[in-house]
Structure formats: C-alpha cells, structure tokens
Amino acid sequence: xxxxxxxxxxxxxxxxxxxxLAPPLFWGGQAVGTAVPTLGWLRxxxxxxxxxxxxxxAAVLLLWPTVRALRIGSWGELGLRRDxxxxxxxxxxxxxxxGLLWTLGVALWGTGVYxxxxxxxxxxxxxxxxxxxxxxxxxxxxxxxxxxxxxRRTARPGTALVFVAALFATLHFLKPPPNAMPLxxxxxxxxxxxxxxxxxxxxxxxxxxxxLTTLFAVALVLGYARWRTGALxxxxxxxxxxxxxxxxxxxxxxxxxxxxFWMGDDLLHGLAPVAVVLLTGAVVWAWLRRQQP
Numbered sequence: 001x002x003x004x005x006x007x008x009x010x011x012x013x014x015x016x017x018x019x020x021l022a023p024p025l026f027w028g029g030q031a032v033g034t035a036v037p038t039l040g041w042l043r044x045x046x047x048x049x050x051x052x053x054x055x056x057x058a059a060v061l062l063l064w065p066t067v068r069a070l071r072i073g074s075w076g077e078l079g080l081r082r083d084x085x086x087x088x089x090x091x092x093x094x095x096x097x098x099g100l101l102w103t104l105g106v107a108l109w110g111t112g113v114y115x116x117x118x119x120x121x122x123x124x125x126x127x128x129x130x131x132x133x134x135x136x137x138x139x140x141x142x143x144x145x146x147x148x149x150x151x152r153r154t155a156r157p158g159t160a161l162v163f164v165a166a167l168f169a170t171l172h173f174l175k176p177p178p179n180a181m182p183l184x185x186x187x188x189x190x191x192x193x194x195x196x197x198x199x200x201x202x203x204x205x206x207x208x209x210x211x212l213t214t215l216f217a218v219a220l221v222l223g224y225a226r227w228r229t230g231a232l233x234x235x236x237x238x239x240x241x242x243x244x245x246x247x248x249x250x251x252x253x254x255x256x257x258x259x260x261f262w263m264g265d266d267l268l269h270g271l272a273p274v275a276v277v278l279l280t281g282a283v284v285w286a287w288l289r290r291q292q293p
Contacts, residue, residue, distance in 0.1 A: 007150060010066040011167075017062060018055035019191030025057070026050040026186055047186050048176040051194050055171075060138075063146055070150060078149025083231035085291060093225065093237025096283050098245035104276045105249040105267050113263050114253045128247040136239035143168050143219070144226040144235045157227050165219035173212045174198040211269045214277060218242065218268070221281040228288045238284070242268065 026047050033043030072078065083089060108114045143164055151160040176197045225234040246267055255265060263270040 006066065006069055007147075010062055013062055014055065014058045015195065017058035018051070019195050021058055022047070022051045022054035022191035022194070023186055023188050025054050047190065048194070051176060051191060051198075054191065055174075056138075059142065063142065067146065067150075070153075072150070077153075078145060079152055079230060080145060080149065080232070081230040083229050083233050085229075086231065086233040089225075089229060089231075089234035090237035092287055093234045093239075093284070094241040094244070096280055096287075097238045097241025098248075099241075100276050100280050100283070101242060101245035101267055101273075102249055104272065105245075105253060108263065109253070112256060115256045117252055117254055128244055128251075132240040132243035132247070133236075135243055136236045140222070140226075140232050140235045140239055144222055145232055148223060148226055161220065161223040161227060165216055165223050168219035168222075169212055169215035172215050211264065214268050214270070214274050217274050217277040217281070221277060221284060224281065225284055225288070234284070234288075238280070 029042040029045060029050060033040050033045075105114060109116060147167065148160055148164045151163050155163065176194050222235040222238055225238060226232060249267055262272050264273075267273055
C-alpha cells in the first residue's frame, strides 16, 4: 500500500474511532462534572463539543500506528530540524497573529459590527493563554509536524503545503450544528448519527466562503512558516496568537450586526479576516526573508 493510501486509511479510521469514542467521552465528562462542582461546566457541555474532541483524540491515538506503518523512525525523517531563532520566532508569530487580529477587531468597533463590553474580565486572559499554547502545540505537532512530513515524503513542498492546508481546513470545518442532539438522547451509536450532520456547513455558501476560506488561508501561512524554518516554533506562535486573539477579543466585545460575507460571527469568519490572515502571511514572509535572505 502506498503512503498516500495509508494516510487516507488513517483519516477514515479516525472518523470511525472518533464516532465510537464520542459517547463514552461524553458520559465521562458528565460524571466528572457531577462529582466535581468546580467542573460543572463539563456536565452542561453539549454532545457536539465532545464529538469534536473525540475526533482529535482518535487522530492522536492512531497517529503512532500510522507513523510505524510508514516506517518513520525519527522527527528528522519528517524534515524537522533545530531552529536557531526558536523563541524569537515563536514570540514574533504570537505577536503578529494576535496583534493584527485585534487591530481588525478594534477597527470594527467604529463600524457597528462589534461594540466593546462595559466590563472586561481581565482575570480570564491567563487561562486563554494556556489554552492557546496547548491547542497550538498539539495541532501543529500533528498537522505541520507529522502530517506535512508524511506527505512531503511522497510530494513536493508546494503540493504538501496545499494538501495539508486543505486537510486542516476541512477537518476544522466539519462541525455538527448546535443542539443537533439533546443531552438526554446520547446512545452508543450517537457518534455515527452525528457524523453525517458534521457536513451541514458545506451547503451554506456564506459559511464556505467566510469560514472554510479563512481556515485554508490560516493553514497556508502555518505551513509556509513550517516549510521555511523547518521547525514548529513559528507555526506554534502564530497558531497560539490567533487562538488567543480570537478568545480575548470575543470576551471584551459583543457582536452587534448580522453575519455577512465580509464578517461572520467572529474574527476568523469572513472575507475581511481572510485579508488579515494573508497580511499576516506577508509579515511572516518579510520576517523570514530578513532571517534567510
């Protein structure tokens, strides 16, 4: 079996295992939320959120067997190397991504799309930072570390960059609609019932243009950063910056206009965010050109 077929089999297996794991993960969260009052939010989280997390858990669990099947013995075989500008790249990526995203948000305060909240819960920002760093490290190790390296073994860098970007965007775009399944209706087969509903956004042109396009642009910038540096520090910084900027801005602002092609329900949906992501990519290009003429 060729490497690309093994990768395709990996993703089909991920969908199957994720659907299997979603119900027990949900029941476990319900039990913990009931037993630990401070984690009561786990009991109130809908099944769709657990479904999303189950897919990521399945992807992580199946990654090692896939790596073994492809006979990869080290990170070096995936094209990763030491980055002499590691921390500088990570901090720059974080500042560029979060800074430009916040610039867009603040500019929208004067247009009626967003309005600042009267009270800002500054104490929650440290938690957002921790979440952003963990999510960025895990997803970049998976997509730009493992997946890009695997595809790069059988494809040119540009082809691998576009393929992994499309994969990243598609997987993040697969999301069941809100309240698709009541909490009281979860059964062992509920993950398979919800799986076809995860494609509902593909039928809405506004969501495809505003959401999928942004995710694809984000993944292209992250993939370019990984390709040029040969390391994950800059992609992790960028990814964490976007997550942190999105979460903090949504906490200090409220959406006051209907979603449109230009601006969706948050700062990463719409054609205006696509332009900001591409601008971030241009800034990254200039930064790396300064490092590596």
